[in-house]
Amino acid sequence: MSKKPLKKLISKWSIEDKPVKIDKWDNTAVKNSLDDMVKKIISEKYEMEESFSIVDGRLVICTIACIVSLFALVYDYIQPFPKSRTVLIICSLSYFFMMAVFTLYIKYVEKDIIFVGLRKDESGFDKPQKWTIRTNLKRFDDIYEIIYEFIDPNTNKRCNSMLNKSVASWINENGVILPKLLEKDLTYLHDKIITDKKLN
Structure with missing residues (x-):
């Protein structure tokens, strides 16, 4: 039985067929919707299993x-x-x-952590990699902060990357979330951590 290409499996996470529309003036609704989208993209694109320990x-x-x-x-x-x-x-x-x-x-x-993901080690010998995401959106502010962190399972060393952007970067004038743009920024954060890990 032939395996499906990885790219096809990853493409399943896309929700462009069912756009998420929110009240863009409701600060709480905006944060909750973006948080859900961030968790969905990270867990499915990078094949992480969510940990509910916190x-x-x-x-x-x-x-x-x-x-x-x-x-x-x-x-x-x-x-x-x-x-x-x-x-x-x-x-x-x-x-x-x-x-x-x-x-x-x-x-x-908890410290504003919205997601704790465990990713199996490719070799199968080490403990699962641990990734956490913290987000923050202050009241009456449009800047959405994302702190993406990797915790080494063997040494407990931490490596993180951070992004501060207006919510308008991922939500259009009709209040529809644009997942592809959010995915692009999350990919940047993920790749930055991978690069920093290799340099260290």
């Missing part, structure tokens, strides 16, 4: 906070106030503590 960490923190709240509710039902006073105080403090942990997690661990 999202899972956030869900674990939220789950613990919800369990604490649920326990307080059930305990207060079984042992009505004031008998449940001590437990309610402990659970309330625990909930606020978990929310503080959640805030710190978002700020220092």
Whole structure:
């Protein structure tokens, strides 16, 4: 059975047949749509498997906070106030503590990361390559920032490239996202990292 050419497989990601149209004046909608497009292009063009470890960490923190709240509710039902006073105080403090942990997690661990991709090593001997993408679009601003980073699986050394461009570079006057233009810039960032890796 003959294998299909790689170029044909890569071309599947293109969504030109179904253009994505958004409200270009809605800052949140613009960022979310561009984020989704960036993830789609990178994961499919470079055949990366998305890792949800960072999202899972956030869900674990939220789950613990919800369990604490649920326990307080059930305990207060079984042992009505004031008998449940001590437990309610402990659970309330625990909930606020978990929310503080959640805030710190978002700020220092997640750090605007929208995508963590794992790419298998071609030789099959090394660990999968890890690629992350962070984006930022400030309120009432049109500059969309992309930080594309490669993390060496063996040495944990980092190599990144960054791009700051107006969202108008990838969205036309009708609010339609132009994936080919976005792909071109993402390819530039990816190739720059590959070049920097070889030089180092």
